[in-house]
Amino acid sequence: MLPDLWVNLIINVPVVLGLLWSVKEGLAVSKVKIEVLKDQLSSQDSKATKSAEDIISEMKKIAKTISDGAMSFLFAEYTYMAVYVVIFSGILLKFTGIPTTIAFVVGAVASILCGWIGMKIAVFTNVRTAHQCWKSLSCGFAVAVEGGAVMGLSLVSIGVLCLVLLIAALKYFFGSSFEDPQEMYEAVAGYGLGGSSIALFGRVGGGIYTKAADVGADLSGKNDYGLDEDDYRNPACIADNVGDNVGDIAGMGADLFGSFAEATCAALVLAASSPDLKKNWCSQMYPLMISSTGIVVGILTLLVQGLFYKVTEMKDVEKALKGVLIISTVLMTPTVIILSQQCLPDTFNMGVGYESVKWTYAATSILLGLWSGLVIGFVTEYYTSHSYTPVREIAETQKQSAATGIIYGLALGYLSCIIPVLCLGLTILVAHTLCGMFGVALGALGMLGTMTMGLTIDAYGPISDNAGGIAEMAGLPEIVRELTDCLDAAGNTTAAIGKGFAIGSAALVSLALFGAFTVRAGIEKVDILDPWVFTGLLFGAMMPYAFAAWTMKSVGKAANDMVKECLAQFPKIMGPEKMAPDYERCIKISTEASLREMLAPGALVILSPLVAGLGCGKNCCAGLLTGALVSSVQLAISMSNTGGAWDNSKKYISAGGLGKEFMKGSDAHKNSVTGDTVGDPLKDTSGPALNIVMKLTAIISLVFGSAIADWSNAQGGPFWA
Secondary structure (H helix, E strand, O other): OOOHHHHHHHHHHHHHHHHHHHHHHHHHHHOOOOOOOHHHHHHHOOOOOOOHHHHHHHHHHHHHHHHHHHHHHHHHHHHHHHHHHHHHHHHHHHHOOHHHHHHHHHHHHHHHHHHHHHHHHHHHHHHHHHHHHOOOHHHHHHHHHHHHHHHHHHHHHHHHHHHHHHHHHHHHHHHHHOOOHHHHHHHHHHHHHHHHHHHHHHHHHHHHHHHHHHHHHHHHHHHHHOOOOOOOOOOOHHHHHHHHHHHHHHHHHHHHHHHHHHHHHHHHHHHHOOOOHHHOHHHHOHHHHHHHHHHHHHHHHHHHHHHHOOOOOOHHHHHHHHHHHHHHHHHHHHHHHHHHHHHOOOEEOOOOOOOOEEHHHHHHHHHHHHHHHHHHHHHHHHHHOOOOHHHHHHHHHOOOOHHHHHHHHHHHHHHOOHHHHHHHHHHHHHHHHHHOHHHHHHHHHHHOOOHHHHHHHHHHHHHHHHHHHHHHHHOOOHHHHHHHHHHHHHHHHHHHHHHHHHHHHHHHHHHHHHHHHHHHHOOOOOOOOOHHHHHHHHHHHHHHHHHHHHHHHHHHHHHHHHHHHHHHHHHHHHOOOOOOOOHHHHHHHHHHHHHHHOHHHHHHHHHHHHHHHHHHOHHHHHHHHHHHHHHHHHHHHHHHHHHHHHHHHHHHHHOOOOOHHHOOOOHHHHHHHHHHHHHHHHHHHHHHHHHHHHHHHHHHHHHOHHHHHHOEOOOOOEOOO
16 A cells, blocks of 8 residues: 555656646647748649738737637627526525535636637637648648647646545634544535536537638528638637637647546545555555546657558548557556555455455556546547548438438437447446446546546547648638648547547546446435336436427527528628628627527526435435436437538548549538538537536535435435325
């Protein structure tokens, strides 16, 4: 067993290293100067209509507009979040006490800080990626990865640091009021609630913003006027680029921050319930050390990735990004084994039926989650990348009609659930058999063990997407746009992989939180023959559909407003007067719509477990959590993969995958645009946001677990029955 000093070093030193390394990567990006490259312009594009000076000036102007739009949205969204944090803190104070309320506020502030950092580095890196592609593909790729690494390393480091400081503060100021370590960690669970609450607004609000702009730009520009992607004459194109950062940087960052916080809190609560593990600091902090050592693994991955996966040609980009995940998973494997052997007793008691759990069982649970995450990522890639048969089949059907492409896309999404669900089922079955719910929580931490690199390649996606948009709008040479398109295409695949990771980890996290809730609420078993359990089960299974319906309609409403605005501007933009597009007006439409429309879905998720638990008893709440988890997993995977497949089908056709006669302007391409437009809210709004439905309902139930138990009768039904 490691001494306390070593435990503190293993937790804190990686945090410091992670923050320093993210600063180093940020400085590397800042050294890229946006300057004139006259030789490259003359040699790369003899058809250039702009001087190098004009192109550079336009790049800076566009990048500033994107940055200002993203920051203005964040400011408006964080204003709404601040009001929510204040109101919900009052509710927590009434039902749970001061320690949990403090933890909630710390988690919310930490998540907001991480989202802000991610957004700042993304909008700072995008124009530099476009500029470096003017030099070479490898230079552009390196800058995009460096920008993504800032987000990946800083988010996990800040998450661990804030959690460590929170635990230390609660021990120092409230230690005497806690009769048992388990009570303290139940209060710490408020940290996960704070992070997941911000993720709700980030995912839903960001998803509505980005898809309102994207769908509006497609419907008004591509189909009606035949404009290319990111044509500067389309008023919605800047809002579309802003949305990429809002949804996939701030939204995804908050989502995975919430998963990390909740998985760690659930594991801490369950570890503290063990009479053996709560005896020493080393075993208590074991879940936190898994995340902290993941930071070191991420840094090592960045150091060696270039040795194994060099990027010199376009085909190398996707391999290099997948290589990041492979290397980090391989490096994390021995780290987990060594950490488990050093931090856990040879055998320990995890409750009835699990009196003799071995440290090898805990390590196995983590490794199952770790490698299942990699498998889910690759399965997601298979179903969404145009390098493989499923997406190419969709493209072939789009020669005939948009309807057949939509039918094939829906079927693909449903089929893509099979292997991820088998992986999750196997992980849960083995981990629970070995260690009970503690094993499930460890499996979730294992899947999030490579989160630094998962976030790195996920942030790489919108950075590259924005780089392509800037290159197109600024009029960079055609060869540069080909290179940014190559980076963007690989980024689409990594974004799909990131969504697969997020959904898989959310499922495990939710089940772990459910286990912690049953411990806190005193629920020994969930019997579906109990009428209150079954009622909750049905309602919980319905929740994801209601949530998805509201968010999809919200995108439709906001996109309709965007189309009207664009169509009002186009006659003046395309006509003799050549009016400049009013980008700010479109940014304002997306911002207002996203903030307005995220309130109802948010209220559904936040209030449902409270109404079920406090109004209908703890058994009903348990049924609701079960139904929401099982239903959300299937729907989230199918929606995300269907939308991703339609998107890449369009890109496959645009690149000439079906032949030159089916490229832009053909009926097949128009059909693919229709499919992509239908899929946009599925893959970037409703699908990913279902992660929050799973996690937030579970963490709210855990935090209010004692109150829910108090408001239940002796049989677990409502207090009034």
